[in-house]
Amino acid sequence: MVSLSHEQARRVYDRIGSFQDSQAFYEDKAVELLLRNGRFEEAESVFEFGCGTGRFALNLFENYLDDKAKYCGHDVSPEMVRLANEKLASYSNRATVMLTVGGAPGAEPGEAYDRFVSNYVFDLLSDEDIKAVLVEAHRILRPEGILCLSGLSTGASLPTSLISGSLGLIQSLVPSLVGGCRPIDLMPYVENPQWKIEFHEKVSAFGVTSECVIARRV
Ligand SMILES: C[S@@+](CC[C@H](N)C(=O)[O-])C[C@H]1O[C@@H](n2cnc3c(N)ncnc32)[C@H](O)[C@@H]1O
DSSP: OOOOOHHHHHHHHHHHGGGGGGGHHHHHHHHHHHHHHSOGGGOSEEEEESOTTSHHHHHHHHHTSOTTOEEEEEESOHHHHHHHHHHTGGGTTTEEEEEOOSOOOTTSOTTOEEEEEEESOGGGSOHHHHHHHHHHHHHHEEEEEEEEEEEEOOOSSHHHHHHHHHHHHHHHHOGGGGTTOOOOOSHHHHOSTTEEEEEEEEEEETTEEEEEEEEEEO
């Protein structure tokens, strides 16, 4: 499985910048599922891995989070961190956005968050990175904390399978063309005794299949 290095991802997403938000046309269906099922109104603290432009965080602050809830986002791209800080400026007393070198959030304190979110990031990470990020997600979530993931997935019908197959092929040939993203299945990563699956659904928008997985920390 080909994936971008952290340095390549940084360069690609610095270049993509705010254009990332134009991907909403196929991403929003799965993210909506995540918002509807992630019980964010009960969360006091949310961590997001790969926060991009801060679009998701802004939506959380404006429509879901309690007045006192805090947010911390990590991203490997300085341009994304700049955009997210700009977008979240009016929540700067409760939002922190940090630039990383692409590793799992090993420096975050243990059992500090109620939600660990990552939207359309695992689909560009290596298998090794996904596993490392999940180890840290489990560590930094409080007991009963909730993991909320969405991303590109494999098609469930012939037409959507053809589209996800094509995306996978493009990603293996010219990964930067699709932001390093390829369709993956998240369930094999979370179907283990560390997580209790609370919600799992695949959705398609404009032929592109996405997946939403919500799991409670055991
Ligand atoms: C496809 S975009 C998704 C952005 C945002 N989550 C969204 O849904 O709009 C992927 C994001 O993950 C970031 N990213 C990629 N690899 C990363 C890594 N190893 N650590 C942290 N962020 C990463 C990119 O810079 C980019 O902002």
